[in-house]
Amino acid sequence: MTATTLSSRQHAPESEDIPLTVTQIGMIAFLASEVAFFSTLIVAYLTFLGKDTIGPTPAEALSLRVPLVSTVFLLSSSGAIYLAERGLHSARPGAFRKWWALTILLGAAFLAGTLYEWSELIGVHRLTISRNLFGTTFYTLVGFHALHVTCGIIAMLVLLGLSWRCGLSATKGGGVELVSWYWHFVDAVWLVVFSVVYWWGR
């Protein structure tokens, strides 16, 4: 028996039941767990919204200026990663790398926006995680989202490096699809966080 026939992923899944590969199923399960995680943080945010006896309140501290620009960056990065994937599928590695790198840059720009916003919140409004309930829940929720953006950027950098060194193809680049799913998910979470924190919460 050769090594290939022993490979655990060799036999194709029963497509009559579930038309997905095991890695796709695994990614969906992981993203489902992330939904549960972020839902918990959002529940905590809403629980304490408006319960503070000391300021600053969301209305006092949060401005829409920077977050709106960041949101545009992050949402357009979803488009960029889609174009990168299309480049990979039509066997144009140059196009893949161009759009993929743009996705990374847009993600980094989003993070820069968060950094700028936080430095303003801490420096001007004196809002820290220990200041009041708003600070506690705001930094936890927005911070964990930013952490997810950071993880996505690291994963994309790894794949970019792999693409440069070894080349990725539509059949060999399964990670690209999964990372793009993750990235779209992080984007969608931001839409919810943005609506809750900057729109509903103010």
Next chain:
Amino acid sequence: MAIAEQQPDAVATLGWTGVLHEWTTTVDHKKIGILYVLMSLVFLVVAGLEAILMRCQLLVPRNDFLPPNTFNQLFTMHGTTMVFFVGMPILIGVGNYLVPLMIGARDMAFPRMNALGFWATLFGGILVYSSYATGGAPAIGWFAYAPLTERTFARSAATDLWALGLLVSGIGTLTSGINFIATILGMRAPGMTLRKIPFFPWTMLWTSVQIVFAIPPLTAALIMVLLDRNLGAHFFDTQNGGSAYLWQHLFWFFGHPEVYILVLPAFGMVSEVIPVFSRKVLFGYEFMAAATAAIAFISMGVWAHHMFAVGMSKTLDLYFAAASLLVSIPTGIKFFNWLATMYGGKIRFASPMLFAFGFLSMFLIGGLTGIMLAIAPFNFQLSDSYFVVGHFHWVLIGGTLFGLFSGLHYWYPKVTGRMLSERLAQWQFWLLLIGFMLTFGPMHISGVLGMPRRIYTYDANRGWEFWNQITTLGALIQVPSYALFVINITWSYFKGKPAGDDPWNAWTLEWATTSPPPSYNFEEIPHVRSRRPLWDLKYPDDPDWKYE
């Protein structure tokens, strides 16, 4: 089937360091499964000893065998260990070993992530126990109610280590949940549609779904505890507007599905054992499958029945009482199906079946006291009393542990290639059954008599003395039962009767390969046409698929 290949003596070929290296770097689902089970058994002994120490303290009124603070640490560590480092990992371990074999796959979907899951669980356990190095374990109870976990009340780093340990092991649990889902949905042998899947993998699938939705909220809540304690956040810090009530909701949103994470795999195990030892197919497979899914769904919405005494609104009380009672319907369906499977069957009273009987009778009682506790006004009276302690031990030992022992006795020959000693197994069963009933039966009575849980001692004139003494006696009777099990699995490993591929004359795929299975599980991936593929192989003239 292929002749059992000679397993070369690993120590002779690799040397001790080679064996150690192989086991620490393995990504084979069978080895990882064995590691999970062995780790859980070690933690079972540790947490069992903690329970025995507590029972010694409660033997007589006004006892000073243990100081109060030590007692608080012991019940915290006992509960935490049993839930996170015995119950979950041992079921995940058995699942790890069996799921790929039963669905005709060569490994789990993500073998390296599988190894990560095991090591994260082990190091999580070590982290929790390293809290003793800070001068004492946390004394917060296994559900760690706020604001007890805040710096103000738990000053040492013990509580941080506890939270970190559960966070790390939670990541391990989550990865295995994801792994099971991908494996069971994506790697079944050709022909094994979802409707032909053996019952144990089916229950592991739903357990994993619950893991995926229940563990992350706990992770988030533990992160909040750590932020409160180390960065001065105020989630559960009631002095600064934080909410102790929020912690209860978050914890039990994890905590109640957790109960079903712990019991669904046991349902799966007895659902494999009962048909084989009654020589009949599982009665009402579709209903059983649907009931499993129903339990998984309903149990995500019943968590606040742990919180009736908090004083929620009347609407919430009503909803959570009704939802909790609803769980008894799919569970009842399962019971009747198990009984119908046995009805008219040719029952063999070998040790796996004996434990399955123990499971059926004991879990039924635990379920009935559960219905009592789901009724909010009754719960007001007995919340946080020994009645509750008696109830959930009856469910977790009577349900999970008896079911698990049924499975361990059933599959041990597959794992080791040798039979367990039936005599030792029978002794183990009867000692466990008697010891168990004596331990946890009287707890219901001392609870009704008003004894609160977690007290380190009590006065003589309360009428609790007698019941506590019976409880302690029962706990001591259980000790030799566990010792016999350890002796049995050790002795049989070297001296047990050779088992052959299929000692129980069973019907699922794991018995179609050698015992123990080769690292690649199957020489040829089998093609499946019915729910009992091995029956089809054995009786080609009268195959199941004609009738399904």
